[in-house]
Amino acid sequence: MKAVGFKKYGGPEVLEMMEIEDPTPNDNEVVIATMYTSINRLDTLVRNGYHGLKLNMPHIPGTDVVGKIVSIGKSVSNFSIGDRVIANTVFGCGKCNYCISGNDHLCSKWNVIGMHVNGSYGDLVRVPVSTLVPAPTNYTDIELSTMPLSLPTCWRAISSVGKAENGQTIIINGASGNIGIFSILLSKALGLKSIALTRDPKKVDILKRLGASDVLIYATDDQILKDVMNATDNIGAEIVIDVLGSTLGNSIKMARNNGEIIALGTISGISSEVDIRSLYLKTVSVYGIHNASKDDLRKSLDFISAHNIKPIISNVISLENASEAHRNFESSNVFGKIVLKH
Ligand SMILES: [Zn+2]
Numbered sequence: 070m071k072a073v074g075f076k077k078y079g080g081p082e083v084l085e086m087m088e089i090e091d092p093t094p095n096d097n098e099v100v101i102a103t104m105y106t107s108i109n110r111l112d113t114l115v116r117n118g119y120h121g122l123k124l125n126m127p128h129i130p131g132t133d134v135v136g137k138i139v140s141i142g143k144s145v146s147n148f149s150i151g152d153r154v155i156a157n158t159v160f161g162c163g164k165c166n167y168c169i170s171g172n173d174h175l176c177s178k179w180n181v182i183g184m185h186v187n188g189s190y191g192d193l194v195r196v197p198v199s200t201l202v203p204a205p206t207n208y209t210d211i212e213l214s215t216m217p218l219s220l221p222t223c224w225r226a227i228s229s230v231g232k233a234e235n236g237q238t239i240i241i242n243g244a245s246g247n248i249g250i251f252s253i254l255l256s257k258a259l260g261l262k263s264i265a266l267t268r269d270p271k272k273v274d275i276l277k278r279l280g281a282s283d284v285l286i287y288a289t290d291d292q293i294l295k296d297v298m299n300a301t302d303n304i305g306a307e308i309v310i311d312v313l314g315s316t317l318g319n320s321i322k323m324a325r326n327n328g329e330i331i332a333l334g335t336i337s338g339i340s341s342e343v344d345i346r347s348l349y350l351k352t353v354s355v356y357g358i359h360n361a362s363k364d365d366l367r368k369s370l371d372f373i374s375a376h377n378i379k380p381i382i383s384n385v386i387s388l389e390n391a392s393e394a395h396r397n398f399e400s401s402n403v404f405g406k407i408v409l410k411h
Pocket residue numbers: 161162163164165166167168173176177178
């Protein structure tokens with residue numbers, strides 16, 4: 070099959086088109102033919118050499134899997150060849166209590182498609198059948214290819230873990246990125262007042278059009294904290310979504326009493342200074358999440374279907390031009406998902 074992968078870690082230039090052997094399914098696996106996938110920040114982190122992760126080369130990245138099943142392992146009974154499916158991004162050992170209860174992301178042996186194993190930059194991708202849900206018929210493959218990682222992760226952050234309720238205020242840090250965009254779309258449909266934080270003044274209008282109740286420009290920690298407090302009658306927000314990482318200490322200060330911080334990224338750094346008093350004096354909880362459960366994927370797909378939410382797509386680029394697409398992605402000039410076409 071044709072695939073885009075890399076033989077050594079590095080910048081976008083290490084991605085190359087290659088011919089590799091077709092994957093064949095083991096007993097509890099299926100092989101899916103993919104027409105489209107999309108770029109996540111994870112793809113660039115893996116390409117650069119993810120901390121602590123040792124990959125067999127060549128490696129095929131790509132975490133967003135949607136397509137038709139073309140072959141199945143001999144123990145697969147709940148899906149058939151020809152089924153159109155979407156795969157949850159994470160799978161575990163399949164045997165521990167976390168896996169049995171559908172929480173593969175909590176398994177000590179968790180794997181992510183395109184990170185620990187080959188992913189959807191190949192025409193064919195092999196995944197455990199346990200990751201699959203039927204693809205909703207009211208979305209195209211292009212639309213669905215933007216969702217497997219970002220959508221259920223945002224759903225988990227806001228609804229499953231954050232337990233957001235209608236009328237509450239949510240702060241979305243890094244609002245112009247893919248997690249930020251899906252978070253704004255979900256927040257609006259959930260009846261939340263969303264305050265989007267961005268460093269780019271050019272993104273204000275588009276974030277408002279997307280549904281953000283308020284957009285604040287992040288220049289410095291002190292300034293943005295002051296602006297958030299002004300925007301929330303000096304009490305802060307019930308939920309703060311932090312994808313940036315180095316902002317965690319400030320995010321905690323933005324929460325109101327009994328508020329929740331959901332930490333799910335390290336785009337701006339892996340450490341942050343935390344004033345412990347801002348945690349206990351306000352009884353704030355900090356949750357960390359990575360990926361989502363299959364239940365989150367199912368629920369988030371049902372929710373966007375019911376609310377007719379469409380993903381924001383920046384452009385569709387041929388997979389052959391994956392290097393250029395990665396350069397584009399890393400330039401931060403894009404708004405919305407970059408889809409790769411096989
Ligand atoms: Zn497990």
